[in-house]
Amino acid sequence: MEATLITNPTPQRALRGHRPARPSPRVANSAEHQAALAVRLTPRDxxxxxxxxEHRVLTSHQVTALAFPSFRSGRQRLRELYLWGVVDRFQPFVTVGTAPMxxxxxxxxxxxxxAEDGRDVKEMGYRHDRAFAVAHSLRLAHTVGVNEWFTTLVARARHEPGALTAWWSETRCSRHFGDLVRPDAYGRWQQGDRQIEWFLEYDFGTEPLAKLAGKLSGYAALAEATGITTPVLVWLPTSRREVNARRVLAxxxxxxxxxxxxxxxxAAAALLDPDAAHPSPADEVWLPLDPEGRCADGHSPASPTPGPASRHRSPRTTPRPARCRLRPRRCRPRHSGRRAGVRFSQDGGGRGGRGAAHSGSDRRGRRRCGRLPVHQRWRC
DNA sequence: GCTAAACAATTATGCATTCG
DNA sequence: CGAATGCATAATTGTTTAGC
Known part of the structure; x- marks a missing residue:
């Protein structure tokens, strides 16, 4: 290393003599390490x-909004999980400022x-290189955008009524409905005894609108096959693009x-009020495509229908059609067990070791669990 | 100047042991 | 046996540092 490369060139064989060293003091995934993790990892971890x-990649902002009381504490824990080899992280290049982890x-x-699921890693389908491949994926921004969409819903639910009770990734949707539709996500929102479910089409402005519109026939086929009518929510970046999309979609x-x-x-992202406390897709930003102007639940946004989400709507006099919220409707689970073997469970605990009381981590975990907000209310 | 990460310090909690 | 105490660790916050 001391001599210059020109006077003492490194032979090729020297470059592959040893396995590359680990870049940081992160621990290997050994049996000993797994034993240590069993003690350290909380249900939240x-x-x-x-x-x-499930969702491939989440930013530090998103994870902390989902699971921690403060941004600071979330970052701290994520750093530990990183050092323990539980999570990997990367920082994409951005032109201004620094990107979040x-x-x-x-x-x-x-x-x-x-181990929690009683499988091995291969059965699970995990591969390190594939997990990290998202860092270089051209769809990274899209994936992060979809996850942000849902994260803001959860963040809202921590301060206002309502709860996200299902959030399926694009991959899971493909697994279940892929022969007919490939939505960017499936979600379900519960408010009191009302709920609404939907498929999300998250448009980044990069896809031809004709392709977007072409997806509707797939949703029609799915509705026919299942007998279930599920609203399709199309999220667009700008109002201008929304206008064009609506024409093509109609x-x-x-x-x-x-x-x-x-x-x-x-709805368009530009409609959200950036100064609001918790701007989210649960705001009054949706415009039904139905020519009669009805919302996905069948109510007209212009009618004074009483409901938890419509209380504060002021009568509008503008000629533009009124925006409405995602209005959950009162209905019992109408399709439990249906839809290609999909289960809609709403137990609150998830799989996080509730009930098995033999390790210290479980005891600590339950304690923390008690203080956790609603973020554990759904199961992936 | 802004944002994020790292560091240091403080507080809270659970557990085991000891005391009355 | 139940309450009190000490200890170890997790969780959180304040401050500083670094990169853009």
Whole structure:
């Protein structure tokens, strides 16, 4: 190393003599390390790992909003999980400022999850290189955007009524509905005894609108196959693009055999008030595609229907159609067990070791669990 | 100047042991 | 046997540092 390369060139064989050293003092995923993790990892840690496995990548902002009381404490814990090899992280390049850390599931975390499920890592389908590949994926911004969409819903639910009771990733949706539709996510929102579920199409402004509109026939086919009408929410970046999208979507919807089986509503990110306390897609930003102006639940946004989300709506006199909220409707689970083997469970605990009381970590975990907000109310 | 990470310090909690 | 105490560790907050 002392001599210059020109006078003492490094032979090729020297470059591959040893295995590369680990860049940081992170621990290997050994049996000893797994034993140590069994003591250290809390149910929340495992929940975070499971969320990363489900949704591939979450930023430090997103993880802390989902699971921690403060940003500071969340970052601290994430750093520890990183050092323990439970999560990996990377920082994408951005042109201005510094990007937040982006977290993905690391091998030790995958081992923990697999063990929890009584499988091994291979069965689970985890591969380190694939988990990290999202760092270089051209769809990274899209994935992070979808996750942000849902994260803001959860953050809202921590301060206002309502709860996100289901959040399926694009991958999970593909697994269940992939032969017909490939939404960016599936979600369910509960408010009191009312709930609404939806498919999300998250548009980043990069896809031809015709392709977006072409997806409606798939949703119609799904509705016909299942007998379930699930609203499709189309989220667009700007109001301008929303206008264009609505025109194309309306045309496509009109061509469906049974247009009413695919209720569509659109909204634009630009409609959110950045100064609001918790801006989220639960705000009054949705515009149904239905020419009669009805919301996905069948109510007209202009009618004074009483409901938890419509109390504060002021009568509008503008000629533009009124925006409405995601209005949950009162209905019992109408399809438990249906839809291609999908289960809609709403137990609050998840799989996090509740009931098995033999380790110190479990005791500590339960204590923390008691203080946790609603973030554990759904199961991936 | 702003944002995020790292560091240091403080507080809270659970557990085991000891005391009355 | 139940309450009190000490200890170890987790959780949180304040402050400083670094990068853009």
């Amino acid at each position: 495992k929940w975070i790992a499971r969320m990363l496995w 982006h977290y993905v599931l690391a091998p030790a975390g995958a081992t923990v999850l697999a 045309r496509a919807q009109a061509q469906l055999t049974e247009p009413h089986t695919v209720p569509v509503a659109t």
